[in-house]
Amino acid sequence: MAAVDVPVALLGYGTVGAAVHRLLEESADEIERATGHRLRVTRALVRDTGKDRGFSPGPGVLTDDIQVILGDPSIQVVAEVMGGVEPAGSHVLELLRSGRPVVTANKQLVARRGTELFEAAAAGGVQLRFEASVCAAIPVIKVLRESLIVTNVHRVLGIVNGTTNFILSAMEEGRSYDDALAEAQRLGFAEADPTEDVGGLDAAAKTAILATVAFGSRVPLEWVEVEGIEGVTLDHVAAARALDMHVKLIGRATLVGDRVDVRVGPAFVDGHHPLAAVEGAFNAVMLHGDAIREITLEGPGAGGIETASAVVADMVSVVGTTGTGFLQNDPVWRHLERLPPGDLTSPFYLRLEVEDRAGVLARIAQELAAESVSVAQLVQQTADDRAVLHIVTHDAAAGRVNAALTAIRALPEARGEATAIPVISSRGVAELGWA
Ligand SMILES: NC(=O)c1ccc[n+]([C@@H]2O[C@H](COP(=O)([O-])OP(=O)(O)OC[C@H]3O[C@@H](n4cnc5c(N)ncnc54)[C@H](OP(=O)(O)O)[C@@H]3O)[C@@H](O)[C@H]2O)c1
Numbered sequence: 001m002a003a004v005d006v007p008v009a010l011l012g013y014g015t016v017g018a019a020v021h022r023l024l025e026e027s028a029d030e031i032e033r034a035t036g037h038r039l040r041v042t043r044a045l046v047r048d049t050g051k052d053r054g055f056s057p058g059p060g061v062l063t064d065d066i067q068v069i070l071g072d073p074s075i076q077v078v079a080e081v082m083g084g085v086e087p088a089g090s091h092v093l094e095l096l097r098s099g100r101p102v103v104t105a106n107k108q109l110v111a112r113r114g115t116e117l118f119e120a121a122a123a124g125g126v127q128l129r130f131e132a133s134v135c136a137a138i139p140v141i142k143v144l145r146e147s148l149i150v151t152n153v154h155r156v157l158g159i160v161n162g163t164t165n166f167i168l169s170a171m172e173e174g175r176s177y178d179d180a181l182a183e184a185q186r187l188g189f190a191e192a193d194p195t196e197d198v199g200g201l202d203a204a205a206k207t208a209i210l211a212t213v214a215f216g217s218r219v220p221l222e223w224v225e226v227e228g229i230e231g232v233t234l235d236h237v238a239a240a241r242a243l244d245m246h247v248k249l250i251g252r253a254t255l256v257g258d259r260v261d262v263r264v265g266p267a268f269v270d271g272h273h274p275l276a277a278v279e280g281a282f283n284a285v286m287l288h289g290d291a292i293r294e295i296t297l298e299g300p301g302a303g304g305i306e307t308a309s310a311v312v313a314d315m316v317s318v319v320g321t322t323g324t325g326f327l328q329n330d331p332v333w334r335h336l337e338r339l340p341p342g343d344l345t346s347p348f349y350l351r352l353e354v355e356d357r358a359g360v361l362a363r364i365a366q367e368l369a370a371e372s373v374s375v376a377q378l379v380q381q382t383a384d385d386r387a388v389l390h391i392v393t394h395d396a397a398a399g400r401v402n403a404a405l406t407a408i409r410a411l412p413e414a415r416g417e418a419t420a421i422p423v424i425s426s427r428g429v430a431e432l433g434w435a
Contacts, residue, residue, distance in 0.1 A: 012082030019308035105132035118330035132310035162281035207251030227265035270425035342399020353416030
């Protein structure tokens with residue numbers, strides 16, 4: 001059968017855009033064999049049409065005028081790989097409204113403007129796919145939207161930011177936070193301004209998208225409780241290792257009854273847990289559901305060619321299913337309320353520094369008990385004039401743990417910082433062993 005020629009356009013021809021073009025050209029035969037279509041990039045929007053490009057776009061492909069793409073009725077799919085919320089958002093909206101399917105790699109756009117984008121897609125009767133916006137090459141959105149269509153997914157746990165995972169892995173080898181960050185920047189895993197990554201904002205956008213798709217209810221970015229890794233010290237990393245755990249930046253979305261909790265922050269992950277083995281710049285997402293128990297997907301979460309592979313797969317899926325009504329819908333089909341952030345329960349690791357004298361431990365126990373925080377394990381170390389208490393609690397409400405810490409910090413015997421970090425373990429915390 002003769003191949004069907006499919007003209008496509010790119011918004012952006014940078015790291016990802018050029019890699020999408022390269023993959024479409026180099027894998028054209030494979031794509032044709034699998035789908036019967038040959039996707040051909042006929043237009044690509046850039047700011048500077050005169051710039052040298054890594055993979056040649058070919059004559060006449062680059063344009064700095066979006067109207068050239070909007071006004072070309074032959075273009076059947078557009079991949080938005082330019083980044084930023086504007087003007088990318090306006091361009092995508094206009095394309096969808098005019099009946100053009102769009103594929104995007106832009107997590108900020110999907111997390112911030114999902115509602116209007118999906119309304120426009122529904123109104124235009126076209127698909128909006130966004131696999132590459134979460135964990136690049138890992139096909140987690142496809143798994144959630146297509147493979148797990150009849151599974152009630154109630155928890156998503158993920159290491160969704162490679163930069164922070166690289167830094168935390170390097171800290172386990174004894175490097176300071178600053179050293180590890182500098183190394184990540186030198187190797188190209190961290191931006192010159194790393195705030196979005198180390199502050200947890202990148203992970204928050206991805207976790208909001210995952211929660212929205214997993215639970216079928218819009219999770220606005222403002223609902224995500226975010227804590228970055230800037231406060232993680234080598235003391236925390238050493239304490240985790242002593243407990244056979246690893247400090248990881250975890251994005252987690254939990255369905256509690258019919259309410260949703262979404263948060264990003266450092267966690268102590270039990271060495272026996274699948275996420276504990278995810279090292280360096282890799283990403284992983286673990287899905288818990290009624291029929292599936294758990295599924296873990298792991299792989300490279302960034303990089304031009306890795307991200308482009310997800311963009312190309314989405315473009316091919318759109319071409320293959322256009323006109324069938326498949327996935328033309330908004331992934332959102334219900335409205336769930338937010339769980340008050342203090343209500344989420346979890347075991348916690350507490351690190352407390354206190355005066356080293358008789359009776360102090362009893363005061364700490366009293367403050368924890370006053371907030372119904374029950375201790376599963378406790379180890380005391382003496383350092384100079386103070387005692388460092390390492391405590392693992394049973395399941396406790398996050399708000400009550402914070403209230404207990406506030407009370408403990410106010411005790412006259414308190415010395416130094418008092419921190420609480422959630423523990424992620426699929427065996428009970430009482431099973432965790434101190435090294
Ligand atoms: N790189 C990754 O590893 C990765 C991973 C996952 C997701 N993503 C996402 O993929 C998207 C693209 O990332 P990237 O790394 O490829 O970015 P990039 O290298 O900076 O490329 C951006 C491209 O968009 C064009 N562009 C930007 N603003 C424009 C505007 N206002 N008008 C016209 N053209 C404009 C640029 O044109 P010029 O070339 O003329 O400047 C450039 O070609 C982002 O949403 C990013 O978050 C990237």
